[in-house]
Amino acid sequence: MTADNASHYLRFDGVKKSYDQKSLVVKDFNLDIAKGEFLTLLGPSGSGKTTVLMMMAGFESVTSGDILLDGHPVTRTAPYKRNIGMVFQNYALFPHMSIAENLAYPLKVRKMAKAEITERVYKYLKLIELDQFGGRTPAQLSGGQRQRVALARALIFKPSLVLMDEPLGALDKKLREQMQLEITRLHKKLGFTVIYVTHDQSEALTMSDRIAVFEDGVVQQCASPEELYEQPANSFVADFIGENNLLPGTVIETVKGIAKVKMLTGDEITARCADCGEGNSECVVSVRPEKVFIVPGDHHYENKITVKFTNCLYVGDFIRYFFELPDGTEVVAKFLNDHVAPKLSEGDKASLYIRTKDCFAFKVK
Amino acid sequence: MTPLTQINAEITTHPAGDLLTSEEVSLARRELRRKKLIALALVIPLLIFLFFTFVAPIGTMLYRSVYNPTVAELIPQTLSSLESWDGQGMPDKAVMSQMAADMKRLANLRKSGKLAESINRYLPGTSSVIKSTARKLRRKDDQKIISQGAEFLLAANDKWSQPEIWQALIKAGKVYTDGYFLTALDLERNDAGDIQQRTSTQIYIKLYAKTLRMALIITFMCLLLGYPLAYYLANAPSKTANMLMILVLLPFWTSLLVRTTAWIAMLQTNGVINSLLTSLHVISSPLEMLYTEFSTIIAMTHILLPFMILPLYSVMKGIDPSLMRAAMSMGAKPPSAFISVYFPNTLPGLSAGALLVFIISVGYYITPALVGGTDGQMISNIIAFHMQQSNNWGLAAALGSLLLVLILTLYWVYDRFVGASNIKLG
Numbered sequence: 001m002t003a004d005n006a007s008h009y010l011r012f013d014g015v016k017k018s019y020d021q022k023s024l025v026v027k028d029f030n031l032d033i034a035k036g037e038f039l040t041l042l043g044p045s046g047s048g049k050t051t052v053l054m055m056m057a058g059f060e061s062v063t064s065g066d067i068l069l070d071g072h073p074v075t076r077t078a079p080y081k082r083n084i085g086m087v088f089q090n091y092a093l094f095p096h097m098s099i100a101e102n103l104a105y106p107l108k109v110r111k112m113a114k115a116e117i118t119e120r121v122y123k124y125l126k127l128i129e130l131d132q133f134g135g136r137t138p139a140q141l142s143g144g145q146r147q148r149v150a151l152a153r154a155l156i157f158k159p160s161l162v163l164m165d166e167p168l169g170a171l172d173k174k175l176r177e178q179m180q181l182e183i184t185r186l187h188k189k190l191g192f193t194v195i196y197v198t199h200d201q202s203e204a205l206t207m208s209d210r211i212a213v214f215e216d217g218v219v220q221q222c223a224s225p226e227e228l229y230e231q232p233a234n235s236f237v238a239d240f241i242g243e244n245n246l247l248p249g250t251v252i253e254t255v256k257g258i259a260k261v262k263m264l265t266g267d268e269i270t271a272r273c274a275d276c277g278e279g280n281s282e283c284v285v286s287v288r289p290e291k292v293f294i295v296p297g298d299h300h301y302e303n304k305i306t307v308k309f310t311n312c313l314y315v316g317d318f319i320r321y322f323f324e325l326p327d328g329t330e331v332v333a334k335f336l337n338d339h340v341a342p343k344l345s346e347g348d349k350a351s352l353y354i355r356t357k358d359c360f361a362f363k364v365k
Numbered sequence: 366m367t368p369l370t371q372i373n374a375e376i377t378t379h380p381a382g383d384l385l386t387s388e389e390v391s392l393a394r395r396e397l398r399r400k401k402l403i404a405l406a407l408v409i410p411l412l413i414f415l416f417f418t419f420v421a422p423i424g425t426m427l428y429r430s431v432y433n434p435t436v437a438e439l440i441p442q443t444l445s446s447l448e449s450w451d452g453q454g455m456p457d458k459a460v461m462s463q464m465a466a467d468m469k470r471l472a473n474l475r476k477s478g479k480l481a482e483s484i485n486r487y488l489p490g491t492s493s494v495i496k497s498t499a500r501k502l503r504r505k506d507d508q509k510i511i512s513q514g515a516e517f518l519l520a521a522n523d524k525w526s527q528p529e530i531w532q533a534l535i536k537a538g539k540v541y542t543d544g545y546f547l548t549a550l551d552l553e554r555n556d557a558g559d560i561q562q563r564t565s566t567q568i569y570i571k572l573y574a575k576t577l578r579m580a581l582i583i584t585f586m587c588l589l590l591g592y593p594l595a596y597y598l599a600n601a602p603s604k605t606a607n608m609l610m611i612l613v614l615l616p617f618w619t620s621l622l623v624r625t626t627a628w629i630a631m632l633q634t635n636g637v638i639n640s641l642l643t644s645l646h647v648i649s650s651p652l653e654m655l656y657t658e659f660s661t662i663i664a665m666t667h668i669l670l671p672f673m674i675l676p677l678y679s680v681m682k683g684i685d686p687s688l689m690r691a692a693m694s695m696g697a698k699p700p701s702a703f704i705s706v707y708f709p710n711t712l713p714g715l716s717a718g719a720l721l722v723f724i725i726s727v728g729y730y731i732t733p734a735l736v737g738g739t740d741g742q743m744i745s746n747i748i749a750f751h752m753q754q755s756n757n758w759g760l761a762a763a764l765g766s767l768l769l770v771l772i773l774t775l776y777w778v779y780d781r782f783v784g785a786s787n788i789k790l791g
C-alpha cells in the first residue's frame with residue numbers, strides 16, 4: 001500500500017443525505033481519514049453525526065456522493081459485507097446470549113473453527129479484563145462492563161474500521177474517563193481505524209488524533225485537538241470548543257491576515273483574521289479567558305481594552321473575573337490565585353491586555 | 366427484607382448509643398401493623414369478590430364431581446337395609462318390601478321420576494321399570510306393602526328379580542362416588558368392582574383429544590397470521606401502527622355473538638364465500654363449510670388473533686432495533702440475523718400469546734356451539750350439554766374438573782420446559 005493510499009484509507013466525497021426528500025441533514029460532507037487514525041465527529045445534538053455513521057455502516061442510504069473504503073466505493077455494498085465493527089450507544093448486546101456467546105457471534109457467522117473461536121473469545125475476554133464473566137448474561141453486568149463487552153465484540157473479528165456512536169454516553173463521569181483510557185489503549189495496541197461520535201468536547205479533545213466539528217450537516221473544521229483549540233476556523237468552532245469570550249466589533253481593515261478592529265469601548269485592537277470580512281464589516285473577536293491579562297507582565301501586549309469590573313468567583317486554584325463592555329457583553333478572565341491577583345470592587349474601571357496572536361476575528365453569521 | 370427485620374437489623378448493627386428504647390420499638394411495630402392493616406383493608410373487597418366468583422364456584426364444581434347425594438336422600442332406609450346383602454343372588458324379602466315402601470312414599474311425593482333418572486344412569490333401561498312400578502304401588506295399602514312388598518315388586522316388573530337392578534341401587538346410593546370421573550374418562554367398574562374400559566360408547570377421551578388438537582391448530586394459525594403482523598406493527602411508523610392497532614382491537618369492541626354470526630353468513634351454503642366462488646366458476650356446487658370443524662377453527666382463529674398479536678407486539682416493541690443492526694454489522698445476513706437474534710428475543714411474547722390462545726380455545730364454548738355443528742364440538746359443549754339438557758351436573762363437574770387438571774398439567778409442562786417467568790404480557 002502506498003503512503004498516499006494510507007492517508008486516504010477512508011474517504012467521504014461530497015456525501016449528502018436527506019431523509020424526507022426535501023431538506024438535507026448532511027450537506028456536502030468531505031473527509032479523508034488515514035489508516036489507523038482516531039477521528040472524532042463532534043457536534044451539537046441533531047447535527048447529523050449518527051446519520052454519517054449509519055451511512056458508513058450501510059444502514060442508511062447515501063442520497064448523493066460517494067464513500068470510498070481503501071479506494072473502492074462501498075455505497076452499494078450491503079452492511080453485512082462491509083466488515084465494519086460498530087459500537088452502539090446502548091451497547092446492543094444480545095440479551096439472550098452469554099457474554100462469551102456475544103463475542104463468538106461474529107466469528108460463528110464467519111464460520112470459524114470451534115477451537116479457534118474459543119481461543120479468540122478467551123483472548124478478548126482477557127483483553128477487556130472480564131475473563132471470569134464469560135458465562136454471564138449482559139443483564140448481569142454493570143454499565144461499564146457491558147460497554148467493554150460491546151467494544152470487544154466490535155473488535156473481535158478484526159475489522160479494519162470501527163465506528164462508535166457515543167459509546168460512553170450512558171456512563172457516569174468516572175467510568176467514562178476510565179473507558180476513554182481503555183479505548184485509547186486498545187486503539188494503540190490493535191491499530192484499527194476509528195470514527196468516534198460524541199458531543200462531549202473534553203472526550204473528543206483527549207482521545208482523538210483529529211476532530212471534525214460538525215454543525216448543521218457541515219464540517220466546520222477538521223483538525224487536531226490542539227489546532228482546533230488554538231486556531232478555531234470560525235466563530236462556531238471557537239464557541240463550541242472550550243470557553244471563549246466573543247466580543248463584538250467592526251473591522252476597519254485587514255492587512256496580511258491581521259485585522260484592525262474597532263471595539264465598542266472605542267479601543268482599537270489587532271486580531272488574527274480567520275474568516276473576518278473586508279473593511280467596515282461587523283465581526284466578533286474571540287479570546288479565551290486564560291489569554292486575558294489584567295496585570296501586564298514581561299510580555300508585550302499589543303491590545304488593551306477598557307472594561308468595567310462586575311464581580312469575581314473563586315474556583316480554587318484560580319479566580320474567574322467578570323467584566324462588562326458598554327453594551328453589556330460579558331468578558332471572562334481567568335487568573336491564577338496568587339499574590340499578584342488584583343483586588344477590584346464592583347464598578348471599577350479596568351484595563352485588559354491581550355496579545356494579537358490570541359485574538360481571532362470572525363465574521364458575524 | 367421486611368421493614369420489621371430492617372428495624373431489627375438496625376438495632377443490632379448500630380452502636381449502643383443508637384439503640385431504640387423498648388418504647389420506640391413498640392411504636393415502630395405498631396406503625397408497621399397499622400400499615401399492614403391498611404394494605405389488607407385495601408384488598409379485602411377484591412378477596413371477597415374473588416372468593417365468590419372464583420374459589421367458591423370452582424370448589425363447588427370439584428365437590429359436585431364426587432358428591433352424589435340424590436339417591437341416598439330419596440331411599441335412605443332401603444339403602445341401609447341393603448347393606449346386609451352380600452351382592453350375590455337376590456336380597457331378602459324384607460329389603461324388597463322396604464324398597465316398595467320407599468317407592469310408594471316417593472310416588473306420592475312425585476319424586477319417583479328423579480329416582481328413576483338417577484338409577485337409569487347406572488343401569489340403562491331402568492327408568493321405565495321404576496316409574497311404572499311406583500305408579501302401581503301408589504294405590505297399595507301401607508300395611509300390605511310391609512308384609513307383601515316383595516311380591517308386589519316382582520309382580521309389577523320382572524326386572525326386580527334380577528340382581529343387577531339391586532346392584533345399581535347400591536352403586537347409585539353411594540354419597541361419594543368416583544363414577545362421574547370414570548365416566549368422563551370412558552371407564553367403568555365391572556361386576557367385580559375393577560376399573561375397566563367402558564364397553565359401551567366411548568366418547569369423552571376422543572373429545573378431549575379432538576379439543577386439544579383443534580386448540581393446537583388454532584394456536585398455530587394465530588401464530589402464523591399474528592407474528593408477521595405484530596412484526597410489521599412494531600416496526601411501522603407510530604402513526605400507521607396506531608391506526609392498525611385500532612383495527613386489531615376492533616374485534617374487542619364488537620359483540621362476540623355478532624362476530625360469530627357474521628361467520629355463519631360468510632360460510633353457509635348460500636353464503637358470501639360460496640356465492641363468490643360459484644360466480645367465479647372456481648367451484649360448481651357449493652362447499653359445505655358451516656357446521657364443520659373447519660368453520661370452528663376459522664372463526665376461533667379470527668376471534669383469538671388479538672390475544673396473540675398483543676403480547677407479541679409489546680415484546681417486539683421492546684426489542685432494541687440496534688440488535689439487528691449490530692448482528693448485521695458483524696457480518697450476519699438479514700435472515701440469519703433474524704433467526705439468531707430477533708426471533709429468540711420474541712420468545713417471551715410468543716409463548717405468552719400461544720399459551721393464552723391455547724388455554725382460551727381449549728375451554729371455548731360459544732363459537733363451536735354456533736358454527737361447529739356436530740363435527741366442530743369441543744369439550745365445553747358437552748359440559749354445557751350435561752348441565753342444561755341431560756341434567757347430569759355430576760358428570761359435567763367431572764368433565765370440567767378434568768379440563769382444569771388438563772390445563773394445569775399443560776401449564777406445568779410448559780413451566781418445566783419453557784419457564785413461566787418467560788411469559789411477558791405487556
Ligand SMILES: Nc1ncnc2c1ncn2[C@@H]1O[C@H](COP(=O)(O)OP(=O)(O)OP(=O)(O)O)[C@@H](O)[C@H]1O
Pocket residue numbers: 019020025043044045046047048049050051052199
Ligand atoms: N430516520 C430518520 N428519519 C428522519 N429524520 C431523521 C432520521 N434520523 C435522523 N433524522 C434527523 O436528522 C437530523 C440529524 O440526526 P442525527 O441522528 O444524525 O443527529 P446526531 O448528530 O447524531 O444527534 P445526537 O447527538 O442527538 O445523537 C436530525 O434533525 C434528525 O431529526
Ligand SMILES: [Mg+2]
Pocket residue numbers: 049050051165
Ligand atoms: Mg446520534
